[in-house]
Every structure is written in C-alpha cells, then in structure tokens.
Amino acid sequence: MAGSNPNAKPMNLTLNVWRQAGRHTSGKIVEYQVKDISPDMSFLEMLDVLNEDLLRKGDDPVAFDHDCREGICGSCDLFINGRSHGPEKGTTTCQLHMRKFSDGDTITIEPWRANAFPVNKDLSVDRSAFDRIIQAGGYVSVNTGGAPDGNEIPIPKEISDRAFEAATCIGCGACVAACKNASAMLFVSAKVSQLALLPQGHVERKTRVENMVAQMDKEGFGACTNIGSCAAECPVGISLENIAILNREFLAAKATSNNLA
C-alpha cells in the first residue's frame, strides 16, 4: 500500500456486531473474525473488509451508515466498545484508525440506542428526528433581491468565532447515543446558540427556540441532567455552555414571545 507505514503489522480481530434484519424485528450480537487488517485502515474500511468476506461467502453484509468518510457529514454513527465513535476523543468513526486497536482485540459494535433513533437494519439508524428539529426552526430568513454586501452587517470577531464553534456541529447524534437520558440538548443548543449569537438569526430568535424545543420533546428525546457525556463524546467539541445558552434563550422566549399557544 502506497504511503502506508512499513512497520505496521496486520492485525486479526474478533468483532461482536449487532445484527438486526429490520426495524420491527429483534436483533442480536453476532461474532465475526477479520484477518490481515492494516493499522492504517480506517474503522469503516475494516468493516468493508468484513463485508467483502461476507459477500464472498454469500452472507448478508452488515448495514452501516457512512457518506463523506472525511469527518464532516456526521453519518458514521457507530457505538464502538461502549463509546460513541469509539475510544478516541474528538473523532468520528470514519476518522478512527485501526492503529488505535491491537492484534487479537475483541471489538463490540452497536448502533446508536435511543427511542427517537430507530434501527433501520444492523448498525444503521434513522436519525431523521434531527432533520425535523432543524426544520422546526434551524433556519434564517433571507431577503430576496440583490445579494447583500459581505461586510454590510458588522459582527465582532469574538461573536463570529463563538457562533462558528457552535456551527461546527455535524448532526452525528453521538451526544444522544452517549447520554444516559438520550437527550438531544447538545445538538439543539448548538444550532440555537449559533443563530442567537448572529444578527441574521434574530428575526426568528424567539420562535426558533420555542419550536425546536417543542419538536425535540415531541420526538421523545430525554431531558438533560448535565451529566456531560455528550460534550465528552462530541467529535467537534461542542461545549456544555451551549446548553446553558439554550435554557436562557428558551426561558426568555417563553416569557416574552407573543405566542400564547
């Protein structure tokens, strides 16, 4: 393999993989062996190797979610050895490399578990609850007509930096998966504080937080008890400060919005 580490020894691993035929069937852990895994492979490439083996044998390959494989889309939702996206801090599963494991290891791979994230098949889960929360308020109004000048709205550097930090959320759901309460509040708070910090977000500021929280509750996510697993497992380091901002925004909106319903 070009560019690979010549000293890296290939590994043999035991995988305990959650297999489930469909949304309404029950599932179970099935054990597989994979051989000659290069430490330079990503975790998803290792699963590709497993699936090629399974296909060759005429077995059903393991379904798992992935898209960009470069850490930006948030699709690769795997719960590995009891942790969202595996043991490494600040990474998605696609950016987790097999050099973090050792020859002979047993690796347990499960789907995200939350009532609001039903399992589609095997390791693939339906995270469309997140899409519906964003649809409820995670947008801004834009004027039609000519494009405005880029520097027309002055935004202090500190504010734009903080908004940007919150905007880096990739909607992966690792926070929900790690949380004892399956709470989506880190995800919701990232979007709410990003848009509350910026002047462009002020038009819908109150309705946004009211509607997004209402949708979050309706989808059946839990209520945050400030445990902090979410922020510890978030691949982009969204901080708990955002949840405090969310609670402030929510209280202020409820107290002052014109919405009586």
Next chain:
Amino acid sequence: MSWITKTLTSSIGRKIIMALTGLFLCTFLVVHLIGNLQLFKHDQGAAFNTYSHFMGTNPIIRTIEWGLVLGFGFHIFEAFALTRRNKAARGATGYVSNHSEQNSEWTSRNMGILGSIILIFLIVHLYNFFWRARFGGLDKMGGDNPETRDYDNLYMAVVSSFHIWWYVLLYVAAQISLGYHLWHGFRSGFQTLGLNHRKYTPVIKYVGYAFAVVVSAAFAAMPLYFFLFTNDQGDLKAAIASPIMHAVASAF
C-alpha cells in the same frame, strides 16, 4: 394547555423547576445545619430545645415551612417525572457494552438513586423528629427555669435515637448520598438555570464541591458524635477521660 403549563411541562421547564427547588433546598440545608449545631453545646439540650421551640412556634417560620414542603414536593415530583421520561427516551434495547464511566462521573448518572436514598431517610427523619415534635409524643424539658420548663425535650429524643446503631447507620448513609447528590447538583442547578459563564462556572463548581463535603460531613457528625462520645443522657462518656479524646469530642 396555556403557554404557562406548556412551558412548565416541557423538558427544559421541568428542569428549571428541578434546579430552582434544588437550590432552594440547599439554602434550607444551611439554615437547618446552623440551627442543629446547638446540639453540640454541653447544656443538656437547653439551647437546642429553645431553638426548636422557636422554630416550631414562630408564625414566620411556620409560613416559610410551607414553602419548604412545596420545595420538596415539586423537587421529588419532577425527579420522578424526569427520570421516567428519560428512561423511556433511552429506549427498550440497551447497549451490550457501555463505558459511560469513561465520559462522565458516577454521581452525575445516579442522581435519581441518590435522591431516592435521601427520600427514604427523609420519611424516617420526619416521622421521628418532626412529627413527634409537632403532634406530640415528646417529654417536657422540666427543670427549674419557668420559661423553658414546658418546652418539648426534642434534645432527649435526638440523644436516644442516636444511640440506636441502625439509626446512626441510616443517617450516615443518607448524608453520604446527600454529599454525592450535591457534588453534582449544586453546579448542575446553576447550569440548568443558564447561569454559565467562562469566569464564574469554575468557581461555582469548586464552591459546590466544598458545599457538598462540608454540609454532609457536618450533618453526619451529629449522630456519630452522640453514638461514639456520649452516654444516653447526652453527656460525654466517662471513658473519654483522656484529655486528648475529650478535646476531640468537645471540638465538635
């Protein structure tokens, strides 16, 4: 439902009630603790009984007491409502392997269990001291002082309770639970209310740790003191004759 009930039954609304009542209960703990320090005076309970007589009869205190009942009531009700909702949110199928100890603290994940131990303690505690003080069943102080003669002798009830080993054990276990509950709860309450700031949040965290340790240790010292160091009249045991032990015991 009006916007008010909708707000208060939403996930964040319930959490805000939790936090407000929790922090209110923290202020109660401070008052309760300072008052109970009278137990450590070597005066056959005169100061403690005078204090508890005041607490039991003063109309302002009696009014605030209703606030306390509501505070506990809402805190406990919301605790069960939120814990149930959060259990349901996790879903029916759990993880085969879940290493949450690698991403969070044990106390933070077990607030419901810690709270439930406090609740069991609370029921026993209220029955034994509060109920008997308020609705009869206690001896009078007696003695020569005409002012305190007719006060209930709650002090003797405390002394005799704290000579029962399982009672002392329950108290100490409950105080350990309270300490862990506050270890997480103090800072969590501020966070829930949105009071998070890069300058002050670290301070709140360490104040909360100190609060948890000091409050629970001081409450736990009361049953331990009577059990270990006093006879069944609340006087220091003769066996603690050595001046060092005496100094330790009276330092409490």
